[in-house]
Structure formats: structure tokens, C-alpha cells
Amino acid sequence: MLASIAILACAPLMLCVYGLIRCYGFNQPVFTQKRVGQNGKIFTIFKFRTLRTRPHQSPDFSTDHGPKSILSLLRCSGLDELPQLFNILRGDMSLVGPRPHTISDHILFASMLPEYEARLVAKPGLTGWAQIRGWRGPVTCQRHLAERVAHDLAYISKQHFFFDLAILVGTVLLPLTASTRRSGLLQTKDVS
Secondary structure (H helix, E strand, O other), rough: HHHHHHHHHHHHHHHHHHHHHOOOOOOOOOEEEEEOOOHEEEEEEEEEEOOOOOOOHHHHHOOOOOOOOHHHHHHOOOOHHHHHHHHHHOOOOOOOOOOOOHEEEHHHHHHOOOOOOHHHOOEEEEEEEHHHOOOOOOOOHHHHHHHHHHHHHHHHHHOHHHHHHHHHHHHHHHHOOOOOOOOHHHHHHOOO
């Protein structure tokens, strides 16, 4: 129900973002990608395309194309995630939960952290506790992965309506409160 309301409320914004991305040369402003969901079920996720893919890379690790400030703004504000409201309608995702990873990242991360797969008991979310605590975006190092998984498991252990509500409010406020909490992490060893 909330996803339906959000789609109606955000429809004008999503149309504007779609048109903006199209204006900067992306013929398909929305892209799909296979992700690992609850209990290991594979599903197709929807996102606005703000990165152009190199042949040997997944879209999450490709380079900016077009005006970097506009595309970066769409990503850091989370507006590129709005099409996932349709994933929620389809039952693949929830508003709040652990963020779903690509199949290749899932396999890699599961081999790195024994507790990683425990996060699959919950339906993946459009946003989550890890995201509002500064552990969003591509996983760039071992510490980032460990912190994200720890936050996901903490969320699962105390999941309730008011906690979800607090995370949703935190997500809306995230663009206003974002800082460089993770800037130091980028200097550490890359997981790939």
C-alpha cells in the first residue's frame, strides 16, 4: 500500500528523472539487473541508469558519462533507486531491509564473511539501517562489507514498525545529512 502511494506521489519526479537521463544520451534510462533476494531467490531489480557500463564491468562499478554533478546527485540522493518501488509492488522487495546484491557480489561476499548469508532471511529493502548509517553504495573494502552485514543483522534482530519508520525518515533526510563518513575507507584494500 505504501509503495503504491509512493509511486503516485513520486510519479512526476520519476518522469522528470527519466527525461533528464534521456537528455544526457541514455536511450534506456531504466536498467534491470539480477539480484539475490530473500532466501536466495533471484529477482530482477529496476534502477535509473546513471552509469555507463564498460564491457567488463557491472553497472555498479562503471564510470560516469555526461555531467558528473547531475548523475552523482541522482545517486547520492537515492533518486536512482525510485524504480524499485515497482519491485516492492511485485513482492520482490520491501521498503526497508538489507540491500540486495548482484549474484557475483553475493558469491564473493558469502565467501568472505561466514555470517553474510544470514541477511537473506529478510526481504531486501529499498533502504536499510546500513544505508542511513553511512554504509551505502558499492562495497569497496573488507571493513565496509563487515559493517554493512553487521548493520543488516542488527536490523533483522530488532525489526519492528517504528524502527522501519525511523529508517524511512532517515532515508528521506539522508541527502541533507550526508557526510564523508566513509572517505577514509576508500583508501583501504579493495575487496576485488
